[in-house]
Amino acid sequence: MAKAQSSPALQPNAAFYRTVWRWHFYAAVYVLPLMVVLALSGTLFLFKPQIERWEERAFQNLPATGAVAPSTQVAAALASTPEAKLAYYRLPERQGDAAAIHLALPDGGMTDVFVSPQGDVLGSIDPESRIIAIARDIHGQLLLGRRGSWLVELAASWAIVMVVTGLYLWWPRGRGLAGVLYPHLSQGKRAFWRDLHAVTGFWVAGLILVLLFSGLPWADVWGSAFKAVRTEMGWVDGPQDWTIGGQPASETDSGEHAGHGGGQSMHVEHDHHAMGHSPMAHSPAPQGPDIAMLDRMVANARAQALDFPVQIVPPGGRAGSGGDRSAAKGWVVKSDTQNRPNRVTLTYDATSGQLISRDDFANRHLIDQVVGYGVAWHEGQLFGWINQLLGVLTALMLVTLCVSGAIMWWRRKPDGELGAPKAFSTTARPKGIAAWGLFAFLLIVLPMFTMSLVAIALVERLALPHMPKSRRWLGVS
Known part of the structure; x- marks a missing residue:
């Protein structure tokens, strides 16, 4: 110098x-x-997948013989937690693993109740206490x-x-x-x-x-400005699949977009990263839906071979990692994998169980796809x-x-x-x-x-x- x-x-x-x-x-x-x-x-x-599997190690590698129906597992979880309501059912990742029943508690909190293939309640985990949540x-x-x-x-x-x-x-x-x-x-x-x-x-x-x-895109000021630009430029095609500043970034859509059909419109960020937030309580599903329909939805999810974690959300429930908080308008079968390009959301009629819509990553706007690839890279799950x-x-x-x-x-x-x-x-x-x-x-x-x-x-x-x-x-x- x-x-x-x-x-x-x-x-x-x-x-x-x-x-x-x-x-x-x-x-x-x-x-x-x-x-x-x-x-x-x-x-x-x-290492979210590895850490969460380690946290759930006590509920894995169980005997698979004598397995009961998913609806029976949900009934056992509800019976173990008085006044709780079903938010969603998470399919086991592997044969012999317990199912995770995500329940809304009367005080507004949430809990994951783990039920064995035979319908026995094995324990629960507070989502707020998980290593990844902290x-x-x-x-x-x-x-x-x-x-x-x-x-x-x-x-x-x-x-x-x-x-x-x-x-x-x-x-x-x-x-x-x-x-x-x-x-x-x-x-x-x-x-x-x-x-x-x-x-x-x-x-x-x-x-x-x-x-x-x-x-x-997750940041409060930057994400809000980006959302405004997307809206002004007409780049919004369906609900936004990420939060802004830790808060839901609800898209005010007029009508339902073909390919979404409300299937993506029930998400609340639960595993989001990038600039981060405190998890929000999922609104419980109403008690009206026929819970027996859950068995059919689980069969549909298994036939689709969706990436783990796969959530079954009853009508009116909310789950997953999107920014929109509107309730599901039918039964929703969703892969909530961190590898966003592999995410799929299927929406079924609440009464007949017929498929209403299928939302794949490829259906989204190009801008959302770019953000999705970036998020997957950011979280270490793209490849x-x-x-x-x-x-x-x-x-x-x-x-x-x-x-x-x-x-x-x-x-x-x-x-x-x-x-x-x-x-x-x-x-x-x-x-x-x-x-x-x-x-x-x-x-x-x-x-x-x-x-x-x-x-x-x-x-x-x-x-x-x-x-x-x-x-x-x-x-x-």
Whole structure:
């Protein structure tokens, strides 16, 4: 940097480089602590199927002889939980596993009652106490509710800025491969940590950006704006299959769309990830439907060979992981798999049991399909264990970035100051159409980033001039 300062010809580039470095630093101050939390909680969610099967281990590999009808299993579950109402019946994943009967309790809570193939109640699990439910609430809301979701969205927005500015700082500029594709190993600790940070950031930047952008549709501000754009552009085709800021994103559809027929219109997010939320109580089904029809619906579901978990929702019930909370208008057979492209929803007439509609992923609008692929990737379920492995590697490299960045900051931080890079006296602005275009793109697609920039500018212009100690600590000239 001293060499760049000494040459007038290099002064504008050096000033812009230092400005980008300061943006990168200030973004990291806020982002890095939250990125560690999000990386660790997100890693847990990658293994949701395995973790939930482990939680239900006591209800698996049971004798299959003497099996009773699903309606008998539901009757046993209802008898064990007075005044509870059926929300949905989840088919066993494998032969010999207990069926999970999701019940609505009188106090508004929910419980999963497990009934053996022979109709014996084996136990229950509170959905709120599951490992994944806790990890989801940490990952999406930091256990702070809606305000926490705003903090997560703000962190995700600035993390995108951090990655983009980090790539600019990493750019080789005529250097060799050492320090660019792999770290120097013989130039001391300072060079090692700097190179480890830069090289790791380069290798993981693309994966981090995919994770961040695929999580934005769940975010409160971004998701609400995206929904408004979809509605205005006519991109809405059936109910939205994800929540916004942890709240149901109910689509106000006029009439029933062919292929949906109300089958997708009864979902409440139950296993959602990405920016996260607290699970909402499912409204119980009314007691009117003929519960004996459940046996026929289970037979239909097995004949379709749908991906686990498969839910049978009686008329009026709600279940699954969509954003719309309207009640099912018939019997609904739904695959609620995290691999969203494999989701299927079948709706049957409440009285006759005849198929009314079939909703496949391919029936959805292209925009919803793109979001669905992103969500499946984000949750590590798009293409099996390889997706999970890439997710784990991304999380480990992200933590490596956070740790190496923190160590570099601590080693160079002056006493009594935050340690931000010093600003050049020369005013630095982006050079060229590409730089301005990228900056405009970030301002448009990241509303929380834009709003935070406005807030920072107001604080810097109106408050900091009267706070000299704070200005010195922050490194603001």
